[in-house]
Amino acid sequence: MSTPFKIPQSVLVVIYTSKLNVLLIRRADVPAGMPPFWQSVTGSKDHTTDSWLETAAREVWEETGIDCRVGSALATALRDWELENIYSIYPRWLHRYAPGVSHNTERVFGLQVPIGTSVQINPREHTHYQWVPYQEAADSCFSASNAEAILMLPRFANLDLAAIGEDE
Template sequence: MSGRPWKIPESVLVVIHTPTLDVLLIRRADAEDFWQSVTGSKDDIDEPLALTAAREVAEETGIDCGEGSALASQLRDWRLQNIYEIYPRWRARYAPGVTHNTEHLFGLCVPERLTPRLDPREHTAWRWLPYREAADACFSPSNAEAILLLPQFAQ
């Protein structure tokens, strides 16, 4: 894999939302029709999931919800997980024989529709949508299902 370490098949999905249940979606750079929530794999097998979630939110949107930040208390582990088959187009990023990923669900409530700062190598556009519309816009069924759970996890 040309010097890059294999991706760890354990990841987070973070549904970023407002108190009124508007959801931030970002469009993947490597798949123009794929809108999604923040996602990302652990950097290290021992990395705590909350740290993975906060890191991925910062990397993909520029929103700081890490320990000590103003939004740290708004990052919530929903204590749910999905196990799904890795799309064949991305399987080469994982060690040979790895076909499934375990995804842990988180929510992050932000006070209003913030303007994210995207890394154009990863994401090319963003939009805020009411949660039901956001679920309909997601390419990933597990992401859509997570967004539809938002009313029961939002406080």
């Protein structure tokens, strides 16, 4: 049985604390001799009818064990930043997509979690995780769109705090 092609619509979820420390996870599928690929949570829609929010919550759960799905304590903390990036798919991953697909649309989300939130990475996808200050996190990312999203964190974190009526 062949694996279905990936849908070229994905999410990027910047997970962070009130101190603007960002969760980075290291990809497991990096070829030998290449530097580690640190990133935020990412992943594609399973079905074209899936919403961006459903996809983001599912990917966070699958990759980190943090539950922000509907009905969870963190469900309202998952925020759609209403930003989209369109980029060329890295050549080494083109085989995962249907023939002729060369670009992906990525929707950006933020998720503020309490300091000390437990993380359980999926060992099939990632080998390590770390919490780092947002500027260091941006410098560590291999993806330019991921780094740019992290650098926007102070602006979006302040909007999130204002929306729920909290101040730092």
